[in-house]
Amino acid sequence: MEILNDFKKHFVLVSILYIVLGIVLIIWPSLSLKLVCYFFGIMTVLYGVVQLFRYFSINKEFRTFQLDLFVGIVCLVFGIFALAKPAIVASILPVIVGIFFLMEAVIKIQNALGLKKGGYDQWWTALVVSVLVAVLGILLLINPFGAMKTFVIVIGICLIADGAASFWSVYCVSKRVKEYKKMEDVMNDMLNQ
Template sequence: MDALKQLKLAKNGYIIMSVLFMVLGACLIIWPDCSMAVFCTAVGIMLIVYGLIKILGYFSRDIYCLAFQFDLAFGVLLAAVGIIIIVRRNVVVNLIFGIFGLLILADALFKIQMSIDAKKFGLNLWWRILLVAILTGVLGFLLLIRPFEAAEIMMILVGVSVLFEGILNLCVAIYTVKIIKNQKQDIIDMDEY
């Protein structure tokens, strides 16, 4: 696959998944009493697709190498968690809040580091990514400690967290992934060595 097409596919996939996460978050806020079977299946499928997009992004030729720098391992993890959520839905239901909290917190921490790297590259809007990443990390942490016992309130918290995860990933895709039409692949001249 052409490097430019691969980068466009990864960026567009990132944007589409970000919007889907925002929609899922809004749905969970509006309908917190949704069926756990439907929720687990939808989330499992989304995590598998998102993991594959992250893996594709890792191998793309991003100019700044910021958005996708941690995505190989994290993409594999997301796809594996998605498969586990679908296959072992009855076991995962009791752990779903902790799983979401851990994934969201980890992604937010990676994005905090990425925003600091973006500042070093001179990207002007690095601070927006940092602010959204910190807020998303706090929401992920809240999911981990499970401050509420009521399942509906926890589903609303999951919805808010997933909504902010989508916003965070959208910011990353828009602010850090630059596609230049005449971008060339790196060529190493072996004669120089």
């Protein structure tokens, strides 16, 4: 239960950071690309740390099916590089962000399908948001050097969509855990009578 609470805290923190950064980028799209690179680097490092934490926190038998280790290492490397060499990253940032959002969409789609297997009624909401994140990632790869303001706004939209998808997954899992806990308490009360 404690591991689940840790996951929840990390997901909520990263989701809030994504949504706040997304809103900032939409409101002020004229921010310098160098500043965007720093934000991107920090967010990517944080995300990489969360993915590595997730990987090393789960049972060993489930690690085979997780992409968390790979995603965590890739995000850490990109994030550190973005912080160390923002000018270089600025020139390739649209492609990097496109790849990042495609990777994120794959994980979100996997989570949505996991919610479906778990019997969640609203699993399709997470799937739709995940597909939207994938489409935005593909758009960034197709036209990486479009207008900079548009690019910054698209990044903001992607971050907000990604943060919202994470919030929704956390909400669904938390709700199910509470239902199981409540059912377990009722069963224990019945057995103790």
